[in-house]
Amino acid sequence: MIYLDNAATSWPKPGSVTAAMTDFLERAGGNPGRSGHRLSIAAGRIVYDTREALAEFFGIGDPLRMIFTLNATHALNIAIQGLLQPGQRVVTGGMEHNAVMRPLREMEKRGIKVEVVPAEKDGTLSPSAFAAALEGGARLVVVNHASNICGTIAPVKEIAALAHAAGALVLVDAAQTAGVLPIDFPTLDIDLLAFTGHKALHGPPGTGGLVLSDSFDPALLNPLVRGGTGSRSEYEVQPDDLPDRYESGTPNGVGIAGLGAGLAWVRERGLEAIRAHELALSARLRRGLAEIPGLTVYGPQNLELATAVISFTQAGKRVSEIGYRLDDEYEIFCRVGLHCAPAAHRSLGTFPEGTVRLAPGPTTTLGDIETVLGAVRKVARA
Amino acid sequence: MNQGVVLFHTTTSALRAEKILQKAGLSVKLIPTPRELSSDCGMALRFELPDWETVEKGLAAARVECELHWLG
Numbered sequence: 001m002i003y004l005d006n007a008a009t010s011w012p013k014p015g016s017v018t019a020a021m022t023d024f025l026e027r028a029g030g031n032p033g034r035s036g037h038r039l040s041i042a043a044g045r046i047v048y049d050t051r052e053a054l055a056e057f058f059g060i061g062d063p064l065r066m067i068f069t070l071n072a073t074h075a076l077n078i079a080i081q082g083l084l085q086p087g088q089r090v091v092t093g094g095m096e097h098n099a100v101m102r103p104l105r106e107m108e109k110r111g112i113k114v115e116v117v118p119a120e121k122d123g124t125l126s127p128s129a130f131a132a133a134l135e136g137g138a139r140l141v142v143v144n145h146a147s148n149i150c151g152t153i154a155p156v157k158e159i160a161a162l163a164h165a166a167g168a169l170v171l172v173d174a175a176q177t178a179g180v181l182p183i184d185f186p187t188l189d190i191d192l193l194a195f196t197g198h199k200a201l202h203g204p205p206g207t208g209g210l211v212l213s214d215s216f217d218p219a220l221l222n223p224l225v226r227g228g229t230g231s232r233s234e235y236e237v238q239p240d241d242l243p244d245r246y247e248s249g250t251p252n253g254v255g256i257a258g259l260g261a262g263l264a265w266v267r268e269r270g271l272e273a274i275r276a277h278e279l280a281l282s283a284r285l286r287r288g289l290a291e292i293p294g295l296t297v298y299g300p301q302n303l304e305l306a307t308a309v310i311s312f313t314q315a316g317k318r319v320s321e322i323g324y325r326l327d328d329e330y331e332i333f334c335r336v337g338l339h340c341a342p343a344a345h346r347s348l349g350t351f352p353e354g355t356v357r358l359a360p361g362p363t364t365t366l367g368d369i370e371t372v373l374g375a376v377r378k379v380a381r382a
Numbered sequence: 383m384n385q386g387v388v389l390f391h392t393t394t395s396a397l398r399a400e401k402i403l404q405k406a407g408l409s410v411k412l413i414p415t416p417r418e419l420s421s422d423c424g425m426a427l428r429f430e431l432p433d434w435e436t437v438e439k440g441l442a443a444a445r446v447e448c449e450l451h452w453l454g
Contacts, residue, residue: 032393034424035395035414035424036412036413036414036424036425036426037414040424041397041412041425044393044396044425045397048394048396048398048401050396051394052398052401062445063394063398064392064394064395078432145450182438206395229392230393230424231390231392231393232390232391239391239392241391241392241395242392242394243392243394244391244392244394275440279450
């Protein structure tokens with residue numbers, strides 16, 4: 001069997017992730033940050049160490065600015081709902097996931113203006129189009145770091161510079177890139193970043209984070225959820241201290257322990273090696289798919305401009321049929337349809353049918369890719 | 383007792399301070415926050431009184447929000 005659904009969630013997870021989670025439950029079972037006994041402290045240390053490692057990974061000096069969330073969607077909702085006030089304007093790109101578009105459409109009902117900068121047919125976003133959209137001013141620019149459909153990487157640094165020149169804050173959706181591409185806050189010069197733990201960082205589901213730049217003023221960002229934090233317990237109002245302002249309720253300690261191990265695995269292997277492996281796979285996959293008669297492959301021609309997420313369609317054949325046959329006849333697991341990103345599929349011209357998406361991961365081999373190409377060839381023929 | 387205690391607003395700060403001061407070679411220990419001093423976060427950091435200045439400067443340099451107290 002071949003797992004090519006790493007853009008949905010990575011699998012298999014490193015053994016060290018499972019081990020760290022078991023260890024957390026067996027050895028450090030306290031509620032991190034609620035009590036002062038040794039089990040609570042042991043749990044708190046694991047959560048803190050992961051927080052610190054993630055802050056360092058993203059180039060943040062203050063680990064308290066690394067806010068744990070349940071996933072990237074949760075982080076994006078904190079940012080979008082917490083930053084915007086009625087009458088303000090948001091500029092975003094045409095390759096967004098519904099994790100961004102749905103909160104934005106809701107904010108539209110609350111009096112926020114949303115402008116979507118169209119993407120090219122290969123998912124590319126042009127900085128000059130953002131510059132034009134930003135002429136009207138904006139409070140916030142939201143941009144998907146890389147497409148979850150065809151891997152196209154957005155020019156985040158250029159867009160961030162334009163946004164800042166227009167007085168806007170920059171929020172990046174790194175669901176597809178954290179653990180694949182280098183993300184350094186000072187280099188990209190962004191303000192907020194949402195990431196998930198269960199994709200390329202190889203942690204378990206239920207983990208993610210919102211990262212605030214060292215210069216971002218948290219007074220600008222209202223919490224989405226309020227409640228117990230284990231701090232300033234004498235007050236019935238939410239504390240302003242980071243990270244507690246945005247982290248009410250018992251955290252997913254066991255998940256965070258696994259995420260810490262996943263991140264350690266990524267750092268040990270190295271982002272360059274991970275990226276080089278994925279580029280080799282996607283090069284072979286893209287070339288092989290393009291050679292199959294009747295297939296259309298989406299995304300940029302230049303592989304350097306995309307992550308290893310590849311989408312295709314075949315004229316006259318339903319994507320659901322292709323996906324079902326790959327699973328049923330060849331034990332190849334992928335995801336077909338709209339991938340929770342109707343806006344991006346509209347940009348690519350693949351709405352409403354969607355695409356067949358193939359997303360290899362670090363444990364996928366070139367041999368697997370050859371097997372997949374053989375299977376797609378046969379499915380395409382009959 | 384020749385000991386002091388650092389109080390924090392958040393547990394994360396307490397855990398961060400523990401790591402910073404341990405790296406600096408100080409002998410510190412996380413303890414439940416003494417109720418007579420604060421009802422704030424559950425953990426406080428105990429240290430040896432002669433280290434008062436090192437603790438104060440080390441945590442100020444890392445911008446950890448905290449308060450130092452004598453421990454009765």
